[in-house]
Amino acid sequence: MSQISTLAFDLEESSGQGHGMVAFVDPKSHQIVECNDSLSEALGVAKTQILGETVFQVFTSKSRRSAEKVYRSFLKTQSVSEAELELEDTDGKGIPVTLRLSGARDEKGKIHCTRFSWHNISDLKKETNRLREKVALGLREVNKRGKHLQKEVERRKTTQSKLRNTVTLLRRRAKETRILAKRVIGIQEAERRRLARDLHDETNQKLAFLSLQVAGLMQGLPMKTDQLQQHLQSVLDNISSLANEVRQLAHQLHPAVLEHLGFVEAMEAYIAEISQSKEFEIVFRHRNVHKTIPLELSLCLYRVAQECLGNVIKHAHARTIQLSFVGFAKSLRLSIRDDGIGMTPKQFRGLSQGLGFVSMRERVRLVKGRLRIKSKPRKGTEIHITVPRVENIS
Numbered sequence: 001m002s003q004i005s006t007l008a009f010d011l012e013e014s015s016g017q018g019h020g021m022v023a024f025v026d027p028k029s030h031q032i033v034e035c036n037d038s039l040s041e042a043l044g045v046a047k048t049q050i051l052g053e054t055v056f057q058v059f060t061s062k063s064r065r066s067a068e069k070v071y072r073s074f075l076k077t078q079s080v081s082e083a084e085l086e087l088e089d090t091d092g093k094g095i096p097v098t099l100r101l102s103g104a105r106d107e108k109g110k111i112h113c114t115r116f117s118w119h120n121i122s123d124l125k126k127e128t129n130r131l132r133e134k135v136a137l138g139l140r141e142v143n144k145r146g147k148h149l150q151k152e153v154e155r156r157k158t159t160q161s162k163l164r165n166t167v168t169l170l171r172r173r174a175k176e177t178r179i180l181a182k183r184v185i186g187i188q189e190a191e192r193r194r195l196a197r198d199l200h201d202e203t204n205q206k207l208a209f210l211s212l213q214v215a216g217l218m219q220g221l222p223m224k225t226d227q228l229q230q231h232l233q234s235v236l237d238n239i240s241s242l243a244n245e246v247r248q249l250a251h252q253l254h255p256a257v258l259e260h261l262g263f264v265e266a267m268e269a270y271i272a273e274i275s276q277s278k279e280f281e282i283v284f285r286h287r288n289v290h291k292t293i294p295l296e297l298s299l300c301l302y303r304v305a306q307e308c309l310g311n312v313i314k315h316a317h318a319r320t321i322q323l324s325f326v327g328f329a330k331s332l333r334l335s336i337r338d339d340g341i342g343m344t345p346k347q348f349r350g351l352s353q354g355l356g357f358v359s360m361r362e363r364v365r366l367v368k369g370r371l372r373i374k375s376k377p378r379k380g381t382e383i384h385i386t387v388p389r390v391e392n393i394s
């Protein structure tokens with residue numbers, strides 16, 4: 001009697017939980033001896049049809065075998081057991097449940113009644129499936145994006161490798177151009193030197209001889225040929241001014257003084273020459289440049305200064321040009337400043353027709369130096385060249 005009342009209590013409590021389906025089973029015959037309404041409602045059959053049936057009949061054929069296994073294992077171990085299975089309902093879809101087995105024991109501790117309690121997990125399953133689908137969808141999207149990213153990475157890799165090839169090619173071309181520029185500048189200097197020597201040794205000598213001849217002629221003429229004397233004197237003057245110009249030209253082409261006396265003296269001589277007839281003032285200052293400068297460096301600086309001064313004369317309309325040449329422990333700096341009309345970046349970046357800036361930059365680069373230009377329209381121009389003071393540059 002006490003056992004029955006315990007079962008009744010258990011059943012009521014289980015029904016109160018709403019979803020809880022409970023049945024009590026005889027462990028020997030496996031027949032259902034009692035069950036609650038929740039179970040009969042869920043299975044869609046009357047309670048009277050359930051009682052007396054083997055408990056395994058309430059499971060779908062799919063999960064019957066597992067139910068038997070769980071039950072047998074429970075009886076053997078006599079410990080509480082749990083599993084996920086399916087109950088068979090009338091429409092044959094099956095109700096997903098969790099099964100919990102527990103037993104009521106007699107005085108000897110032996111199970112005399114097994115309690116099957118099922119919990120309907122349809123909603124949980126649905127939610128799990130919904131989440132699973134969502135995750136699968138997310139995964140598909142991630143995969144899709146991953147593939148897209150992979151393609152993008154591949155595309156970038158290809159572009160990068162193409163760019164690398166182009167950079168290598170450009171570097172090679174730049175190197176070739178540098179070698180070519182160096183050769184061109186070398187050839188140009190050699191040619192200038194040859195021209196200067198020819199002008200000095202041949203043309204100038206011939207002019208000197210011609211002026212001696214004219215002077216001789218003048219001496220041999222009788223006094224009364226005054227007009228002729230005057231005429232010859234003017235020929236003589238022309239010859240001497242021509243000789244002067246040829247000398248200057250030879251000097252500009254190849255300043256021998258640069259080789260023999262150095263940059264400062266060559267610059268002073270050049271400034272004296274160009275200052276003669278012009279309407280501007282050139283101020284040249286130098287500091288700490290006593291040490292001898294390698295010819296390659298002084299030639300570079302001289303040519304750059306020549307081009308800068310030439311540019312100021314040609315384009316700047318300046319009144320004052322300041323040249324400064326300063327020696328530091330490891331470098332030399334030449335600066336040319338003018339108070340002229342200045343220029344736009346397009347002009348000084350060498351984008352104009354002229355070759356002056358292009359050649360200047362190339363010469364400075366060949367001696368591993370740096371060229372900086374500061375200029376603005378109507379604000380004058382400053383050009384700074386810094387070169388390392390090394391003995392052997394190439």
Ligand SMILES: Nc1ncnc2c1ncn2[C@@H]1O[C@H](COP(=O)(O)OP(=O)(O)OP(=O)(O)O)[C@@H](O)[C@H]1O
Pocket residue numbers: 311312314315316338340341342343347348350352353354355356357358381
């Ligand atoms: N000191 C300066 N003041 C104003 N403009 C200048 C000055 N130096 C150069 N420029 C401008 O920059 C341009 C480029 O100079 P660059 O020396 O390269 O060529 P260029 O003197 O015109 O020709 P090239 O030097 O080949 O005879 C010049 O045409 C001129 O307009």
Ligand SMILES: [Mg+2]
Pocket residue numbers: 307310311354355356357
């Ligand atoms: Mg120029």
